[in-house]
Amino acid sequence: MRKKVVLITGACGEIGQALVEQLAAADPEMILTLDLDEIPGDLAGEVHHIKGSITDKSLLDRLVSEYEIDVIFHLAALLSTRAEYSPTAAHQVNVEGTLMLLELAAEQSQWRGRPVQFIYPSSIAAYGMPDLKTKAAHPRVREWEWNYPSTMYGANKLYGELLGTYFSRHYKQLAEKEPVKIDFRSVRFPGLISAFTVPSGGTSDYGPEMLHAAAKGEPYACFVRPDSTIPFMAMPDGVKALLDLANADAANLTRTVYNVGAFSLSAEEFRQQVQVAFPDTAISFEPHAKRQAIIDSWPADVDDHAAREDWGWSPEYPVDRAFAEYLVPNIRQRYAE
Numbered sequence: 186m187r188k189k190v191v192l193i194t195g196a197c198g199e200i201g202q203a204l205v206e207q208l209a210a211a212d213p214e215m216i217l218t219l220d221l222d223e224i225p226g227d228l229a230g231e232v233h234h235i236k237g238s239i240t241d242k243s244l245l246d247r248l249v250s251e252y253e254i255d256v257i258f259h260l261a262a263l264l265s266t267r268a269e270y271s272p273t274a275a276h277q278v279n280v281e282g283t284l285m286l287l288e289l290a291a292e293q294s295q296w297r298g299r300p301v302q303f304i305y306p307s308s309i310a311a312y313g314m315p316d317l318k319t320k321a322a323h324p325r326v327r328e329w330e331w332n333y334p335s336t337m338y339g340a341n342k343l344y345g346e347l348l349g350t351y352f353s354r355h356y357k358q359l360a361e362k363e364p365v366k367i368d369f370r371s372v373r374f375p376g377l378i379s380a381f382t383v384p385s386g387g388t389s390d391y392g393p394e395m396l397h398a399a400a401k402g403e404p405y406a407c408f409v410r411p412d413s414t415i416p417f418m419a420m421p422d423g424v425k426a427l428l429d430l431a432n433a434d435a436a437n438l439t440r441t442v443y444n445v446g447a448f449s450l451s452a453e454e455f456r457q458q459v460q461v462a463f464p465d466t467a468i469s470f471e472p473h474a475k476r477q478a479i480i481d482s483w484p485a486d487v488d489d490h491a492a493r494e495d496w497g498w499s500p501e502y503p504v505d506r507a508f509a510e511y512l513v514p515n516i517r518q519r520y521a522e
């Protein structure tokens with residue numbers, strides 16, 4: 186008999202580790218993790234971990250033969266900065282890997298006779314504001330506005346949203362027998378900031394990089410202008426958003442893709458927050474033209490009223506609490522040790 190599990194891909198990434206820790210605390214036997222790397226030591230032994238790639242079809246076939254997959258949290262991705270250096274690899278991971286997992290979920294749904302839930306973290310990279318004048322005129326964007334990404338990662342994420350919507354609403358729509366469709370749900374994250382993992386290739390990483398450099402007593406040259414503004418979110422709220430959406434009543438959901446927000450800061454405002462905690466830190470601004478252009482194409486904030494109305498989304502870490510209670514004390518302790 187196949188064992189029922191929750192599958193988490195990209196489990197060794199920033200949000201993956203935080204999600205695994207929270208889910209494993211409730212029922213570690215139910216958690217199956219997949220990543221190119223070994224699971225970190227403090228999680229090893231608590232969950233069932235498989236080292237491998239989401240693009241390995243033989244591996245995915247083996248998972249289907251051994252497990253009944255009830256929920257998929259698909260976190261594995263090649264992030265924005267790395268994707269620009271390796272667009273073909275990004276497409277293979279972010280698009281082809283996602284498609285293979287969606288097909289797996291669809292097959293499992295037919296076999297089970299009920300939908301597999303597929304939770305997909307997307308990104309504000311799916312947006313593409315054409316210029317700063319437009320960005321200023323539209324400070325809080327809605328899900329369907331300005332979906333013209335200028336990065337490979339953004340294009341991949343937007344297409345992943347569309348693929349998921351197809352599999353959940355229109356899958357094999359010309360078939361004589363109506364197939365069981367998957368239950369696809371996606372959140373568009375702002376820049377996520379973790380106190381426990383080091384930034385790893387995101388274009389919004391200038392924020393957390395400031396914090397980590399300050400805690401280590403190192404100078405930091407920020408790669409965007411002081412006025413550069415995008416939304417951010419503390420990692421606990423990122424995990425909360427995924428779990429809140431996963432636990433929401435399907436009857437209340439009016440869309441497959443939801444914005445979620447917490448707070449919006451300019452790079453200068455982020456620097457000021459860091460200097461409150463680390464007054465001796467030296468943060469300068471040395472904009473990188475191409476990375477700056479990417480940040481300029483992302484909205485200054487997002488309109489997340491649909492998430493608030495449909496499934497009660499509300500962040501627990503607004504800006505002051507995010508820095509004072511989560512980011513600063515934990516990052517300070519990390520480097521003190």
